[in-house]
Amino acid sequence: MGVYGPQKAPKKVAANICLSPDAIRELKTAGDRWQARVSATLRHISNERPIAG
Template identity: 50%
Template sequence: MNKKPNPELIDHDNPEWTAQDVKTAKSFSSLPATLQTKLRKRGPQKSPPKVSTTIRLSPDVVQAFRASGDGWQTRIDAALRDWLRTHSPA
């Protein structure tokens, strides 16, 4: 069962790789060391990186935030940050 791609999501400047593309691709370790160093570097972080964690939330809370669309996890983070302004977690 092949699913047709969404035409709005097709990036003609970045086509999907063919089997031949995969076959002729070079591994990262085969690139010159100078290029590897350049590709590994990240720019300065605009803000401290977030911490990945797992928490259990009530289903209704998750549903409400997910229903609000993309970025729902960021909105949960903002809601918790707002709560911390007026409450002590202990």
């Protein structure tokens, strides 16, 4: 894997969340880019039910 420099305009923000081991196992078993699938799922859920502020 290559080393990348800083992005001109960062498109993502690092976040730490705790997930159950079985959820992580299922995501990783489904293949590479599991973090992208988590992000897409969260985006989908938030579009269906906007988070109240």
